[in-house]
Amino acid sequence: MQYWLMKSEPDTFGIDDLKSRGREHWDGVRNYQARNFMRDQMRKGDKIFFYHSACSEPGIAGIASVVKEAYPDHTAQNPESKYYDPKASADDPRWYMVDVKFEKKLKRLIPLGELKRNPALEGMTLLKKGNRLSIMPVEEAHWQAILAMV
């Protein structure tokens, strides 16, 4: 089993939205590195930190898990969608998504600032300068260290 971190903007779709929906497809990923992680490495049962980005309180808000492995992101083929990509087609879907399920909300949101100050998290991808990846693997030691901060 592998651990992940996925970013989402709470103004659009936050941990409370996932909680009320129970399960959701992770559409709209339009970055090759993030796509490759989903398509090639994400497996059913993998655990995910749900991260709130681009908001007043960035940080880790909860936990989700993978319930369906990668399949074509149909929003790429829908001209009405804001995620529409004219280069995507049924033959070559280009973009993929997984389905995730709500596991739990952390008792408190772990702010980015605290993550940065925790020496146990040194080297974590999320904390690297200029990192803009919306999906990234998390080392087990980092996963555990973050759970210990709750």
Added chain:
DNA sequence: GCCAACGTTGGC
């Protein structure tokens, strides 16, 4: 709203 860092596009 600003801006640094990064990814992508497209001309050459």
Added chain:
DNA sequence: GCCAACGTTGGC
């Protein structure tokens, strides 16, 4: 294949 221009992300 290079690289400038552009668009986006995301913290502050």
